[in-house]
Amino acid sequence: MIFNDKPAEALIKPTGINEEEIRRIKTESGKPVIGYLCCFAPPEIISAAGAIPYRITGEPGGDTSSADAYTEPYGCTYVRNILARAIDGKLDFLDGLIISHSCDMVQRLYGIWTYYHPLPYSYLFNVPHQVTPWAQRFYKRELGFFRESLEKFTGRSVSDEKLRNEIVLQNKNRAIIRALYDLRKESPPRLEGSEMLKLLMAGGTQPSGSFNRLLHEKEAFYAARKPGSGKKPRIMIWGSIMDDPALFEIIEEAGGTIVADDTCIGFRVWEKDVPETADPYDGLTEHYFVNFQCPRTDRGPGVKRFNYLLERAREYSVDGVVGYCISFCDPHKFDYPDLRDYLKKEGLPLLLIDDNYSFEPAEAIKTRLQAFLEML
Amino acid sequence: MSHSEMSRAKRHLETTRKMKDMLPRFFMRMMERRFSNEPLAWCMVGVPPELLKAFDLLFEWPENFGTMCASRLVAPRFIEVAEGDGYSPELCSYVTNTMGYCKLFKETGEAPEESPLPGGMGTPAMLLGSGFICEPRWKWFQSVATRFFDVPVYSSDPLAPPWDIDPHDPRIEEHYLTLLREDLAGQIEFLEKETGKKLDLNLLREILALSHKALGYWRDTLALRKAVPTPMGSTDYFHAIIPQMYLVGDQEAVDFYREMYEEVKDRVERGVGIVDEEKYRLIWFGLPPWFNMGIFNYLESFGAVFAYESTYNVGDHFEVDLTDPLEAIVRRTWQRAVKMHDYGAEAMPELCNPAVFGGFVGSSLLEELVDDFNLNGAVMHLTRSCRAVSFGEVHTKNRLAKAGIPSLIFESDMADPRLWSDAQIKTRLHALLETIDRAKEGGKINDL
Ligand code: SF4
Ligand code: SF4
Numbered sequence: 061m062i063f064n065d066k067p068a069e070a071l072i073k074p075t076g077i078n079e080e081e082i083r084r085i086k087t088e089s090g091k092p093v094i095g096y097l098c099c100f101a102p103p104e105i106i107s108a109a110g111a112i113p114y115r116i117t118g119e120p121g122g123d124t125s126s127a128d129a130y131t132e133p134y135g136c137t138y139v140r141n142i143l144a145r146a147i148d149g150k151l152d153f154l155d156g157l158i159i160s161h162s163c164d165m166v167q168r169l170y171g172i173w174t175y176y177h178p179l180p181y182s183y184l185f186n187v188p189h190q191v192t193p194w195a196q197r198f199y200k201r202e203l204g205f206f207r208e209s210l211e212k213f214t215g216r217s218v219s220d221e222k223l224r225n226e227i228v229l230q231n232k233n234r235a236i237i238r239a240l241y242d243l244r245k246e247s248p249p250r251l252e253g254s255e256m257l258k259l260l261m262a263g264g265t266q267p268s269g270s271f272n273r274l275l276h277e278k279e280a281f282y283a284a285r286k287p288g289s290g291k292k293p294r295i296m297i298w299g300s301i302m303d304d305p306a307l308f309e310i311i312e313e314a315g316g317t318i319v320a321d322d323t324c325i326g327f328r329v330w331e332k333d334v335p336e337t338a339d340p341y342d343g344l345t346e347h348y349f350v351n352f353q354c355p356r357t358d359r360g361p362g363v364k365r366f367n368y369l370l371e372r373a374r375e376y377s378v379d380g381v382v383g384y385c386i387s388f389c390d391p392h393k394f395d396y397p398d399l400r401d402y403l404k405k406e407g408l409p410l411l412l413i414d415d416n417y418s419f420e421p422a423e424a425i426k427t428r429l430q431a432f433l434e435m436l
Numbered sequence: 437m438s439h440s441e442m443s444r445a446k447r448h449l450e451t452t453r454k455m456k457d458m459l460p461r462f463f464m465r466m467m468e469r470r471f472s473n474e475p476l477a478w479c480m481v482g483v484p485p486e487l488l489k490a491f492d493l494l495f496e497w498p499e500n501f502g503t504m505c506a507s508r509l510v511a512p513r514f515i516e517v518a519e520g521d522g523y524s525p526e527l528c529s530y531v532t533n534t535m536g537y538c539k540l541f542k543e544t545g546e547a548p549e550e551s552p553l554p555g556g557m558g559t560p561a562m563l564l565g566s567g568f569i570c571e572p573r574w575k576w577f578q579s580v581a582t583r584f585f586d587v588p589v590y591s592s593d594p595l596a597p598p599w600d601i602d603p604h605d606p607r608i609e610e611h612y613l614t615l616l617r618e619d620l621a622g623q624i625e626f627l628e629k630e631t632g633k634k635l636d637l638n639l640l641r642e643i644l645a646l647s648h649k650a651l652g653y654w655r656d657t658l659a660l661r662k663a664v665p666t667p668m669g670s671t672d673y674f675h676a677i678i679p680q681m682y683l684v685g686d687q688e689a690v691d692f693y694r695e696m697y698e699e700v701k702d703r704v705e706r707g708v709g710i711v712d713e714e715k716y717r718l719i720w721f722g723l724p725p726w727f728n729m730g731i732f733n734y735l736e737s738f739g740a741v742f743a744y745e746s747t748y749n750v751g752d753h754f755e756v757d758l759t760d761p762l763e764a765i766v767r768r769t770w771q772r773a774v775k776m777h778d779y780g781a782e783a784m785p786e787l788c789n790p791a792v793f794g795g796f797v798g799s800s801l802l803e804e805l806v807d808d809f810n811l812n813g814a815v816m817h818l819t820r821s822c823r824a825v826s827f828g829e830v831h832t833k834n835r836l837a838k839a840g841i842p843s844l845i846f847e848s849d850m851a852d853p854r855l856w857s858d859a860q861i862k863t864r865l866h867a868l869l870e871t872i873d874r875a876k877e878g879g880k881i882n883d884l
Contacts, residue, residue: 194618
């Protein structure tokens with residue numbers, strides 16, 4: 061069944077409303093808001109520097125025509141969407157911008173954006189593509205340069221103690237998120253995938269403290285929710301960024317239930333604690349670089365690079381995987397054939413949804429999903 | 437698209453025409469060694485070819501193989517096989533060309549008969565990748581080794597600073613140099629293990645000296661193209677890069693580039709251009725359409741010549757101290773990155789150039805080139821499947837418009853002729869030439 065109490069609805073706001081909320085928080089706190097796209101540059105450092113980290117998301121299906129004057133048509137539609145929003149002034153509440161060198165598209169977005177629309181603060185966080193010892197050392201040094209640049213901008217120093225506190229705070233949030241994911245191991249789960257995603261999205265657009273309060277409230281709510289009944293195919297989502305619940309809702313309407321995910325914004329960021337190491341930068345390196353399972357990082361050939369996915373599928377008793385690839389998304393599109401074959405060998409079917417970041421036409425997507433779910 | 441619309445390039449220089457003898461001789465030598473089962477490495481641009489020479493390693497370049505498949509119009513066959521295997525048509529056609537080729541190779545145990553080289557690319561014993569330039573290059577060899585050839589892979593990761601970071605800050609410099617040094621050490625350790633040979637630093641130094649000599653001639657040749665009329669065009673340019681991949685570090689390459697330099701210099705002295713009446717001097721951006729290099733000759737027939745190309749442009753050649761040859765490789769990479777950076781690199785991809793290729797035009801370099809090379813128009817090839825190289829063209833167009841230089845962006849691909857629409861592209865090229873005519877008379881530049 062699809063729960064009709066829809067408790068997360070209130071906190072799940074269309075992008076525009078989240079923006080109103082962040083404007084309010086900004087005015088009340090007097091702190092600068094720093095937008096980021098990807099987690100290689102840890103939000104904990106932004107908070108410790110006295111700024112508010114804000115995860116920038118797109119508006120699926122939104123008009124990207126304003127991006128045409130600055131970039132080519134062939135490029136990740138999510139990135140073009142964000143650039144268009146920046147140009148249209150929809151992100152004018154940002155005092156700063158941090159872009160990690162995750163994929164090619166995002167890295168280039170940085171150059172074009174900051175060249176044509178400079179912000180008071182911007183930083184491109186450079187990230188090696190593999191996790192060799194020297195790559196880890198580079199990443200850790202980069203954390204230091206990043207910290208310095210933030211300190212210079214906010215005028216506040218980032219002591220190890222402040223940073224540790226921020227890590228502890230976010231780890232508390234991680235613990236609650238893990239507990240919520242645990243609820244999804246039930247059959248049927250007490251918490252739908254779309255509800256979880258909305259909650260995680262809310263977490264990217266507010267300070268860790270208020271997110272903590274929200275999580276507590278929602279944990280209590282979901283834990284008390286009466287379990288549903290009936291069996292539904294259990295789905296894991298893999299693929300490009302998922303910053304809108306539309307696809308999840310289509311899957312749920314088609315009769316499936318999403319119990320696990322491997323996407324940006326999803327479990328990837330929250331599944332493990334940031335290790336609370338003596339030198340906090342060691343813990344951050346381990347969490348946000350070495351263990352961060354993004355396909356842009358080369359973990360060597362062979363299918364063992366997907367083992368974590370199979371383990372997750374087993375842990376959550378997944379029946380099938382829905383892959384989601386945004387147009388021109390190289391990291392995911394290149395991995396698809398290898399992953400499909402690997403999962404097939406392990407008895408897990410994978411359905412690929414190719415999309416231009418619009419989830420349209422929804423009916424056609426739904427029909428394909430229904431056929432897939434029936435097969436499971 | 438009909439294949440009859442595609443035409444091979446006509447070269448203008450004696451030296452590049454002679455490559456038709458030189459390269460087959462080289463490939464024969466390689467084949468003989470391959471048949472005696474010497475280990476073969478598949479490599480990527482970004483891997484210093486001098487290092488491969490120093491290990492006396494046989495090597496092949498799937499990227500270059502992609503260009504050969506493209507120019508013989510067999511790439512679509514391989515690309516379609518890859519698409520059937522689940523690779524999206526949006527992905528780099530050099531990669532999908534390789535994936536289709538590998539699949540056919542594995543199915544039959546030998547190179548598909550359409551392959552341009554006898555024996556195709558051979559069977560790799562190792563894969564040496566480089567993440568320089570783009571993302572697909574990270575996934576490429578990872579998937580080749582996952583799906584087709586279970587052999588060891590080493591990928592180097594020459595990161596460069598973003599456009600708004602000061603590379604002259606000694607701390608930043610050290611940050612990047614440390615990565616470059618350690619990464620090169622990793623590459624050498626891998627090569628020593630896989631070849632069972634120890635790197636001979638003296639030999640590497642000699643190879644580097646020869647390679648720099650050859651590249652020095654190449655740089656000087658490119659500078660000669662400032663002359664009016666320009667003595668060398670794109671068809672010669674794009675063919676003349678091949679020895680840099682295969683032969684650099686050999687005396688043969690020094691001789692080739694010296695001869696080329698002398699020939700081009702002689703043409704300048706005699707005022708010999710590549711067209712009778714040079715009406716338009718252009719700059720080319722992006723990868724060329726390898727399947728239809730005749731398009732350059734087509735433009736020449738209207739008096740339009742290219743005096744500069746942004747891709748594969750070694751451009752500046754650095755005098756590096758070869759006392760420590762490893763440090764020389766690292767410094768070369770770094771200096772090039774810094775140089776490009778100083779020119780303005782806001783729309784650029786990865787900047788480093790550890791080997792001999794690269795070349796993206798920095799925004800302030802553009803203005804310099806327009807003056808130095810007397811340019812009056814630009815053609816940009818927007819390659820659908822290679823966003824790495826074509827991204828930034830809109831920005832470049834904006835910058836050129838400011839300088840009063842008309843430009844055209846047209847869409848197609850570097851290897852997949854199915855994306856070429858001949859009539860439409862030619863119409864647009866003619867519109868560009870007309871706009872240049874009007875701009876010369878002080879008219880308005882239309883948006884093309
Ligand atoms: S969707 Fe893919 S291409 Fe787009 S930003 Fe994410 S990883 Fe990059
Ligand atoms: S730079 Fe372009 S052509 Fe070269 S490998 Fe990358 S995507 Fe392919």
